[in-house]
Amino acid sequence: MSGPTPLNARITTREDLGGGLFILRAVYDSGAHLEFEPGQFVNLGLPPRRAEDESGQTGLVKRPYSIASAPKDAEIEFIIRVVDGGALTPLLMELQVDDRVWMEERAIGKFTLAMLPDEPVAAERDLVMVSTGTGIAPFISMLRQFEPRQLWRRFVLINGVRIETDLGYRAELEAMAAERDDVVYVPILSKPGTDGRWTGLTGRVDSVLAPEVYEAQVGATLEPQHCQVFLCGNPNMIDEVEQDLDGRGFKRHRKRDPGQLHLERYW
Template sequence: MSDLYNATLIARIEITPRLAIFRVRVDDRVFDFTPGQYTVLGLTGEAPKLPEAGGSDALAADPKKLIKRAYSISSGSRERDFLEFYVSLVTSGELTPRLFALPEGGRLFVGGKPKGLFTLAGVPAEKAVLLVATGTGLAPYVSMLRTHLLDAPDRRLAVLHGASYSWDLGYRGELESLSRIRPHCRYLPIVSRPADDPDWGGRTGRLTTWLARADLAEACGFPIDPGQAHVFLCGNPGMVEEAARLLEARGYAQGARANAGPLHLEKYW
């Protein structure tokens, strides 16, 4: 076991064989972070991989070197027992085939300093917020919701989450419950491949198609207008770029670091 490790995997909640929620307890106390920020997870090259994993042999020369990747934190900022991460398996990658092979109780590395400006910190309390994500791009929003629904229960929020199939909609149960008990919070899941998911009876199609629809404001419970609502985009870079173009045509713009505009972007891939 590497002496570089400083944390323990205490739970892996499988959504599908290729999608899971990881709960990690750091040896020291959980560091402070702002919902929407990210940190780094790591395992050494000598850590076992899933049998079906591909990847290269580039690490063979230095198997004790840490393989590190950045992941948004999905746990709320008041959670002091563990950090939570929503992770998709990339079989051709170097880290996730090892991470998915790590048993509960296994050791790993967690970075000690959270980073990122993809947060609600610059959003005025009176503004509504639309959180748009594909796949595991949902993670920072889960942290935001778990924290800010306690701080600002009356803020109008909507989550537009796209996935290929209904079984890929991680956190679905939690978000459905939130939308029932918090009238100002709407959850709008979308499945893009309904032909292969016949039991799905909800919204279907491409996420960006829904973002362009005239009735989206009614579904969200507030106008999609740069003067009234901030929009966050996180996930597949293609989705983020296309959605940003749609929103920019409606008057949305990103701001400078010190003066955040109503459009906020974070690309995952």
């Protein structure tokens, strides 16, 4: 039997966002550059702390995480939420700069903009990205990699979270939306609190897709003729939005049967 899989990467940056939400950036010990498409993911791994956490022959507990950095970036970035009682996320949260981790050397996944059908063309196409929590990561990678209007007319990023501190990348997205006329950022809180500080949208993330709400926030309509919708995060959200949009003329995209819905369930 082979020994444990060696840790092959080093943490270069960690950023705590509060409430168990944090960002890690890492590089390979070898100096290798990871080739990937925005929207793909890799597995991270660490030796288990508890005997009951199955690590198999590799000796590591491994989980997949979407990449938030762009392929052109030197570091690989992840936004991670601690799962209470989880086998890996509490260990990842303890990592500090220069600590080591195992990071898969091959990115996988088909939740990329290579999935886009030929029609409508980029100049007539709105990309509507609906995420919950850390499901925002692949959309951050896409925005960071592609030039304005390279693959879209309008990039609408909707991120639903519980409380205000859960809005990872908020400052970056607000600045981007202020500077670029092709980016629309729509955050929404399900539990905004009672202090009145939050003045944005409240409720479930799918409420933003209601025709009157969407048009008020985006300044455009949500129609299958010109919109491609990407859903990432909570599987229940994805199922509910898919069902709703199916009744509005959207259908799941398949290579041999082009549609407008692209799905990535986070667990």
